[in-house]
Every structure is written in C-alpha cells, then in structure tokens.
Amino acid sequence: MEYTDQHLDELQCATLATLTNYQKPDAYGALSMPVYHCASYEFATAKEMSDVFCGRVLDPEYSRVMNPTVTFFENRVKLLTGAANVFAFNCGMAAISNVLFALASQGKNIVTSSHLFGNTVSFLRNTLGNLGVETREINLLDREAVENAVDENTCAVFLEIITNPQMEVADLSMLAEVAHAKNVPLVADTTLIPFTQFDGKALGIDAQVVSSTKYISGGATSLGGLVIDYGTFPVINRRIRYELLFNLGGYMTPHAAYMQTVGLETLEARYKVHASNALELAKRLQNVPEIKRVNYTGLPDNPFHEIARKQFGETSGAMLTIDLEDKASALNFINNLKVVHRASNLFDNRSLAIHPASTIFGPFSGSQRRAMDVLDTTIRLSIGLENIDDIFNDIVQAVRAK
Numbered sequence: 362m363e364y365t366d367q368h369l370d371e372l373q374c375a376t377l378a379t380l381t382n383y384q385k386p387d388a389y390g391a392l393s394m395p396v397y398h399c400a401s402y403e404f405a406t407a408k409e410m411s412d413v414f415c416g417r418v419l420d421p422e423y424s425r426v427m428n429p430t431v432t433f434f435e436n437r438v439k440l441l442t443g444a445a446n447v448f449a450f451n452c453g454m455a456a457i458s459n460v461l462f463a464l465a466s467q468g469k470n471i472v473t474s475s476h477l478f479g480n481t482v483s484f485l486r487n488t489l490g491n492l493g494v495e496t497r498e499i500n501l502l503d504r505e506a507v508e509n510a511v512d513e514n515t516c517a518v519f520l521e522i523i524t525n526p527q528m529e530v531a532d533l534s535m536l537a538e539v540a541h542a543k544n545v546p547l548v549a550d551t552t553l554i555p556f557t558q559f560d561g562k563a564l565g566i567d568a569q570v571v572s573s574t575k576y577i578s579g580g581a582t583s584l585g586g587l588v589i590d591y592g593t594f595p596v597i598n599r600r601i602r603y604e605l606l607f608n609l610g611g612y613m614t615p616h617a618a619y620m621q622t623v624g625l626e627t628l629e630a631r632y633k634v635h636a637s638n639a640l641e642l643a644k645r646l647q648n649v650p651e652i653k654r655v656n657y658t659g660l661p662d663n664p665f666h667e668i669a670r671k672q673f674g675e676t677s678g679a680m681l682t683i684d685l686e687d688k689a690s691a692l693n694f695i696n697n698l699k700v701v702h703r704a705s706n707l708f709d710n711r712s713l714a715i716h717p718a719s720t721i722f723g724p725f726s727g728s729q730r731r732a733m734d735v736l737d738t739t740i741r742l743s744i745g746l747e748n749i750d751d752i753f754n755d756i757v758q759a760v761r762a763k
C-alpha cells in the first residue's frame with residue numbers, strides 16, 4: 362500500500378512506526394521490508410550507472426554506502442522525526458565520529474563538557490585531538506562559560522541530553538541560542554530518551570546522534586547508530602553522504618537495519634513500560650535506607666526535573682543511578698544481584714546494572730574520574746520490562762546481602 366503525506370500527517374508515532382513506503386514496489390507484496398543481503402547492484406545502461414555513481418540519481422550502487430533495507434530504516438526514522446536526512450551506521454560511536462568528522466577540521470574546536478560517554482571523551486580528546494581539533498570541556502549549564510568558549514573556530518557544540526552517569530540536563534534552547542549566534546551547530550547525543558518523545562528541531566538541535574543499539578534495537582538485538590540531521594548545516598549531509606560513508610565504511614548492515622526496523626515498531630509500547638518501571642522503582646528506592654542517593658530526573662526533587670520535563674515531556678527514560686555507602690558496598694551489591702543482570706548496555710528488555718567507575722571509566726585515572734564526577738559509590742541501572750516488584754525486591758536483597 363502507498364501512503365500519501367496527507368495520510369501520514371494525521372497519524373501518531375506508534376502508527377507511523379509501522380508504516381513507511383518502500384522505495385520501489387515489492388514484487389511479492391512482502392509486508393516487511395526484505396533484507397537485501399547483497400554487496401552491489403546491476404544497472405541496465407552505462408548512463409544509469411554513471412548517474413548513480415556521479416550522484417545525479419540517489420540509488421544504491423554498493424552496500425558500503427547505500428542498501429535498500431538500510432534506506433528503508435532511515436526513511437522510517439525520517440518519518441518519525443521530520444528530519445531532512447537520516448544516516449544509519451553500524452553503531453552509536455560510528456554515528457558520533459561521522460557527524461564530528463563532517464564538521465571538524467584541523468585548527469577547529471568543539472565545545473562540550475567532561476560529562477560524556479567514555480568512548481566519546483576518548484574520541485574527542487585522542488582521535489580528534491591527534492588530528493589538531495581542540496576539545497573545550499566546560500560547564501554547559503553555565504551560559505557565560507558557553508559564550509566565552511564558543512569562538513570563530515568552533516565547529517560544534519556537543520552534548521548528551523541526559524549525561525551518563527551524572528544525569529545532568531543542560532538547557533538546549535540556551536545552548537542553541539549561543540551556538541547559532543555564532544553560526545555553530547548544536548549536536549546532541551539523544552540516546553537516553555527516544556526521539557519519538559520530543560521534537561529535536563523545536564529544541565534547537567541541528568543534528569541528533571543516537572546509539573540505536575539501545576531503545577531502538579528492540580531488546581539489544583543488534584548494534585546501530587543514527588545521525589538525524591535537520592538540514593540546517595548542509596555540510597553534514599554533504600560530507601557524510603558523498604565522502605565519509607565511502608571513506609570510513611561505518612554504514613549499517615542490512616540485517617541490523619531489518620531488526621532495528623522491527624524494533625521501531627514496538628518502541629512506543631516498550632518505552633512506556635521501561636519508563637513507568639524506572640519511575641516506580643526510583644520512588645521506591647528513595648525509601649531504602651542503605652541507598653544514600655537515587656538520581657533520576659523523573660523524581661520531583663531532582664535538580665533537573667523541571668528542565669527535563671520541559672524539554673523531553675512526561676517521561677524520564679529508563680536509566681537511573683543509586684549511590685551506596687562506599688565502593689565495597691557497591692561491588693558487593695553487583696555481586697549479589699539475581700534478577701538484574703551484571704552487564705553494560707542500556708535499554709535491553711532485561712534490567713542491567715554496572716559499576717561505572719571500575720568498568721566503563723576504569724581506564725581513566727582516579728583524578729580524571731573525579732573531574733568527570735564519576736563516583737566510586739555509584740551504580741548505574743538500566744530498567745527493563747520485568748515485573749516491577751521482582752526488580753525492586755532483587756535490588757533490596759542485593760543491597761542488604763552480606
């Protein structure tokens with residue numbers, strides 16, 4: 362069935378996530394987009410071949426840069442976000458590195474904070490640093506600091522919308538105002554809240570990057586990353602589409618695109634349970650005396666509660682942190698979990714727990730961790746779809762286990 366724009370305009374996200382036009386009619390009327398496991402594509406004439414290779418016609422030529430199953434997934438994300446361009450990569454880090462490679466060059470700088478995913482910190486400081494791109498880590502909550510850091514050589518203001526594991530939420534409209542006044546794009550890693558829950562463009566974001574390994578994949582089925590580009594800085598589309606996909610080779614595979622397309626179809630239903638379980642758990646954990654702090658923006662007394670609601674709506678995602686008495690208690694807690702799994706990753710169907718200081722941030726020194734506000738007492742929890750009483754009871758028994 363062919364859907365018109367007018368038809369699609371009337372529908373809500375949960376419905377749109379099941380409807381996307383195929384790029385070409387399917388010979389068998391397949392209800393799910395077929396998985397095109399092919400490396401290259403045959404052309405009828407020399408002219409058609411030349412048109413595609415020279416970019417005059419957008420059609421697949423080679424699956425390193427375009428594949429029908431991946432394009433279908435990208436089109437579905439486009440439909441859900443209203444983006445101008447969507448690029449799917451083989452993981453979140455590939456999406457982050459591609460968008461920043463598209464914007465950065467020697468002598469430029471990126472304004473960000475030290476509150477970032479560990480590999481993103483390393484990519485900025487080491488990979489881009491070695492190529493002569495400066496990273497300016499500042500407090501993104503402080504408007505004056507942002508105004509002072511952004512200059513004529515700034516190529517991006519980059520942040521995570523809820524930082525992990527600090528759970529800090531910056532004011533996106535303030536950042537967009539300061540960045541745009543100097544013609545600098547605002548690039549946001551929005552992995553922590555599904556992009557169906559807020560309007561990235563209205564918040565002033567120029568490009569979102571998402572680890573679709575998390576909410577989108579439908580239960581940790583596959584790795585994936587997305588660049589969701591609103592078209593406000595055309596260099597992003599130009600360089601990724603015509604240069605970086607070819608040269609860096611980070612494009613999503615067709616099988617992952619298939620699984621992530623199916624993941625999108627259940628996103629709304631899954632997310633409701635993730636978010637309501639996380640909120641209920643956070644409330645209950647506040648009353649457990651062994652837990653010294655519960656950090657979740659969904660709690661009314663959280664310092665970022667209001668700004669998070671204003672920007673991202675009623676729900677607050679499914680990641681929260683708890684702090685225990687000391688490092689030994691935190692490690693003992695991890696060792697005693699029976700329902701919640703000892704694993705990295707976020708937004709699996711299962712609940713997961715990790716001690717960030719000794720794992721994800723383990724390679725950093727103690728003083729580097731302190732500078733990033735990664736504490737030895739903190740446990741990060743990703744709340745899954747299990748029964749809420751079972752999750753709560755497991756956490757309480759693990760906190761109390763000797």
Ligand SMILES: *Cc1c(COP(=O)(O)O)cnc(C)c1O
Pocket residue numbers: 452453454455478521525550552553572573574575584585586707
């Ligand atoms: C997981 C994650 C990434 C990296 O994504 P991968 O798919 O693992 O490469 C980047 N940013 C955030 C916020 C993440 O949680």
